[in-house]
Amino acid sequence: MRLTLFVCLIIGALINYAAGVDPTNFKTCEQSSFCRRSRKVQSSGSKYALIRGTLNTYTDSVTADLINKENHHQFTMKLEALVGSTFRLQIDEKQPLRPRYRVEHALKGKPETAQIRVLESDELTITSGSAKAVIQGDPFRIDFYENDVHVVSVNAKNWLYFEHLRQKAQAPAGEAADGGDGAQQEQQEQNSDAVQSPSEPIDEPGTWEENFKSHHDTKPYGPQAVALDFSFPAAEMLFGIPEHADSFALKSTSGTDPYRLYNLDVFEYIVDSKMALYGSVPVLYGHGPQRTAGVYWQNAAETWVDIYTTETNVVSSLVNFVSGSRKSTPPAAHFISESGIVDAFIMLGPKPIDVFKQYAALTGTHELPQLFSLGYHQSRWNYNDERDVTSVSAKFDEYNMPMDTMWLDIEYTDGKRYFTWDKFKFPEPLTMIKNLTELGRHLVVIIDPHIKRDNAYFFHQDCTENGYYVKTREGNDYEGWCWPGSASYPDFFNPVVRDYYASQYHLSKFKTVTEDVMIWNDMNEPSVFNGPEITAPKDLVHYGNWEHRDVHNLYGHMHLMGTFAGLQQRDPNQRPFILSRAHFAGSQRYSAIWTGDNMADWTHLQHSTKMCLTEAVAGFSFCGADVGGFFGNPDAELLERWYQTGAFLPFFRAHAHIDTKRREPWLFPERTRQIIKSALLKRYSYLPLWYTSFYELEQTGEPVIRPLLTHYPLDKEAFAIDNQLLVQQRLLVRPVMQQGVSKVDVYFPAIDDKKNGDYWYDVDTYQRQERAGYESIPVDENKIPVWQRGGSIVPRKERQRRSSKLMLNDPYTLVICLDRQGKAAGTLFLDDEKSYAYRDGKHIYVSYEFADNQLTNRFIGKPQYKSEAWIERIIIAGLGHVPTPATITVNGISQQLEVEQRNGAIVVRKPAVKMDVDFALKLNN
Known part of the structure; x- marks a missing residue:
């Protein structure tokens, strides 16, 4: 009977996943x-x-x-x-x-x-x-x-x-109301302020108990x-x-439902909707x-x-x-x-x-992530076995495409038992991980909070024997249904449970991974297939005798706290990387997030920027959307445009449902492969900017990606724009998110109420845009509009590698785009890209300034990190003339450098100055 119920629930879940979300499964305000x-x-x-x-x-x-x-x-x-x-x-x-x-x-x-x-x-x-x-x-x-x-x-x-809390009106004298006790009744009798007014809706339907579909909420405290x-x-x-699949500017709810904040597992979510999603x-x-x-x-x-x-x-x-x-x-x-x-x-x-x-x-803010996590991630539900993982990694090398991380979804486990491996599909996981690591790549595996109820499973045994599970109102371990079938849920609000869970990541226990394997926490809203609204009942009881209704939106956050602690304890010198679906205020201190179970559809691509912009201003800069869409099969054009968009969101991962066609880049025609490769290379060239931006996020709290109003608060036209984004104040990105277009409108914001604007330079041609307002910009299959702000300096790395780890000592290019006064400034952060040593000063943080035809650097704090990298090229756009050879002065010694004109900019070749050395570069007229 239990097996039949389990099979029916799983089949039902898969059918629902295939059919799309049914809004009637989720409450309205009236309900x-x-x-x-x-x-x-x-x-x-x-x-x-x-x-x-x-x-x-x-x-x-x-x-x-x-x-x-x-x-x-x-x-x-x-x-x-x-x-x-x-x-x-x-x-x-x-x-x-x-x-x-x-x-x-x-x-x-x-x-x-x-x-x-x-x-x-x-x-x-x-x-x-x-x-x-x-x-x-x-x-x-x-x-x-x-x-x-x-x-x-x-x-x-x-x-x-x-x-205010009260006793149920019809409770007999001397008897506590539902969920109360004698002490509470005594306190109530002594509290004259607890007298009820007839005008209060204490007897309105749903006040003391409530039904939704087949589920009953007891509401013991009224x-x-x-x-x-x-x-x-x-x-x-x-x-x-956040989180809603809606516009950046919030819409009036007059005459409609309010926006809802209630962490829920919603697949193929509806766009332009106020429905609750995975985070609150x-x-x-x-x-x-x-x-x-x-x-x-x-x-x-x-x-x-x-x-x-x-x-x-x-x-x-x-x-x-x-x-x-x-x-x-x-x-x-x-x-x-x-x-x-x-x-x-x-x-x-x-x-x-x-x-x-x-x-x-x-x-708080997200701490500086390891550099690899800002590279490209390749995932699907599921890579079948060790051979599949190795083959996909090898194909990226065969087609000369960079990739940093392979991901494994739930099928890698032994029967959905987390902290285990399927011994037939993954007989030698340590060898597989070692092969990835030797290529400079990483592995991420999923660990969800639902625990399979199997008496032979150590995790379930420990939780049962020690009382670690969330309890029913009657004090029993709560049993719900999720991917393992019958499952229970650790009570992460209990610090002892969090400590136990964190300890499972130690390599002495989870012996089939290495310290470089990182973690994906999914289904942590929590998702309960047979629960009300596909989540946990509200009258469950957590540590401290708190009802689940009090803490629901925090459950995923507490799960993250345990995971983060486990990874830090496993290797105190390495910064953890975690991806989470559920989140609450403060979860950004522990994890990146993504926009959940989206669809291979142009409207879902369009909402990826809207949703991540809203998350970024709410603390979650480390946000992305499943490239290509989780559900469905994107055609070549949609996939191309999604890669081009994803390359300019902080978290960059392709992911797909188990029932979709395989969609690794080389499975598409040559034209599509080249477009995807170009998007990947663009992403990797900007890794120094992304990395510096995340360091500055940790230090200042300023988001990495930003809506236009952040820096153009006077421009009313810019307020609601959510199909464009800023990377810090250095890049303006307008992804192409419509099918079959040959041009898009790009809005260049005004800096004052007189409609004056910044200079903006096309990052490919250095063509300059000088006025504020909308401009129709031609696009082709290889291009989305990306512009660098005049007055900014952006660090890049142009040498192609298979992964970011191999780029550590590669040289830098500084791209200088001048403002109307012929000036520019920017910063660059360097460290070992992995450890916490940067917090002890072992880093290089440098500010660059260009003025009066001279580039100088200034170190913010004393450089205590030794980098083998150097500056190999300086590009200056907006100079207005081609100078004669430049002069660079390092430690009082000067030498001449070649200067050439290229694509509307001038290029100073091979300054060859190390990153931790003061220098001055003078352009000679």
Whole structure:
């Protein structure tokens, strides 16, 4: 019977994977009772007021009590000032029947607080540096200012809603309600504030228990939703809250479902949709020409976000013009979570790059990855056996194409038992790994969180004997269904379980891998084939007696923490590489991500840039999409364009479903092979830029890829553009993502309100674009528009190798594109590309500047890394004249260098200066 059920579930899962997503398998707001109830507040208004006599002031914060004037329940409010123009607002019940969940492990550490000054009058004013918060008592509201500019309002719409914990009304006297205990009832009886008002929807369907399809949610603690609105008076658009297959600029949800944040396994997801996907990052930004601000809503429960964008109708515009008021209602967002507390960080900018850095200061950044992880990855579900892996690697060499990493999906294991190998298909894994390593390549293997329930499987035995699994409400090990069949799920919230799981990566236990094998964590939403919405039931119980509903969006994050710790313990000197599908705020500290189970379709290609741009501003720069699409079989043109696009996203991997045709590059006609090879070579030539960008991300929090508004905040035309991206502020990339086109429109952004623009140089021809606005750019099968900004210096490596590891000591080319003043600047970072030694200063970090026809370098910190690399070529575009031979001076010794003209630029050949040496290069007129 169990085997039959398993077979049916697996067949059903495969059929669903082939058929595409069925939206009816996932809830709408109307089907989520807490969302439905919280949304009703939008029409009625909430009734919360500050109890003024309860105010307490401290060096960095103020606290006070709030009251719900309808039912007289009381809450505590704390507003704390943080370093960097950021405030933290927390609201919790004053006397809850049981503690409410507060998110742990998302922040990189305890935020650094800042001193405040408090001025009491009719309103309460708190200042900290250039940041200010003004608290209104009744109705409760907080307005936030940056340099006296009003940028964020909290509860301006009076949509604050906080369902306090309560006993079920019909519980007999002396008996605790579902999920309670005697102590809780005693506390409830002593708490006069817990009296219920008849106006509260405590008996509305879905309040105390809820059904969805065949699944029943017991809701033992009853209703406990929290909701709050945020308005952005200085903004004209909102963006953020990944992960959704939607536009970068968030759309109004008026009359539709809100955006949903609830980690789910969704295959062949629908594009232009607000449906939840694999990750939930509750950070939102409001942007206008003068100010950008943000809100991070720290809550790991199911969350819905209503978006209200700027209204623009003729009548309202005329009325506002005559009255002298704002032209339109400011954009706003309404966050609605099923449980937890209000824990919101308000980040006041003022510029886009400032608010991105403020968010990074809270949740952290991805550490500098090993260089190989920025190269090209070859994957599919599944490479069949050792011979298949070896053959694919050899074919890349045969066709002279670079490739860094081979990937193995679930079929490499012994019956889906992780930390094991199929002994028939992979009898000598260490030999296979060694053969890859000797070629400068790596292997990544998948390890998912579902554990096969097999009494002969050591991992299951240990988890069962030690109580390491997530529990049902009755205290039993939860049993769900996933790829292994019957499976249970380790409770990674328990530090003992995380330590146990991390220990499995040690080479004394996982003996069939080496320290160079890296890890792919998939299905960690968690995916449960027979669970509600293909995930875990909400009334499961985790370590600390927390319900799964409280922590759902954190489960994958906790899985990553265990994996990261395991790889660090396995080899403390090597930086881990992990790819994860599920993610939450702060997961960027541990892993790269990808956009999940996409399709071989032009619309999914188009959404790869939209989704990764949104992830990047939410902390996840290390983002990519399965090249070619996971489902389906791309034709040659789609595959070509996808490689060209993927080459300019940070994570660059081809991956495909088990039922797709094999699509390694050499299986296509010569024309397609050459186009793919060209895209790969372009990617590898820019590895110095990608690597430097990730180092600077770790140091500053500035995203690697960026929307145009990041550096062109005044240009309203650029705000919503999401088919282009910036690599730092050095490259402008406009992938070709439409079928059969011979030209595309490229938008060159304006730097001011007079429509002046930067110079931009085509990276292939050095043709210069001088004005802002749209330009129709011809493209052919080999080309996508990529432009380097005038005023930037980009390091490249031009020698072709089979993998990035073999490029370590290859020489550099510096590409200098001059701005209108004939100047340019850029940086370059070098180290051993693998270890943590760079954190001890063993690196070279150099700044280059070109001005007055002279190139100089300046080291940022003393170079402590010895590199064998050198500069073999300097290309200068935009000079306007061809100089006579250049003079380079190193250690007081000067010599002449050849200068030649090529493709609209001048080339200084063979400077031959080492990377850790000061020099000056002078162009002679």
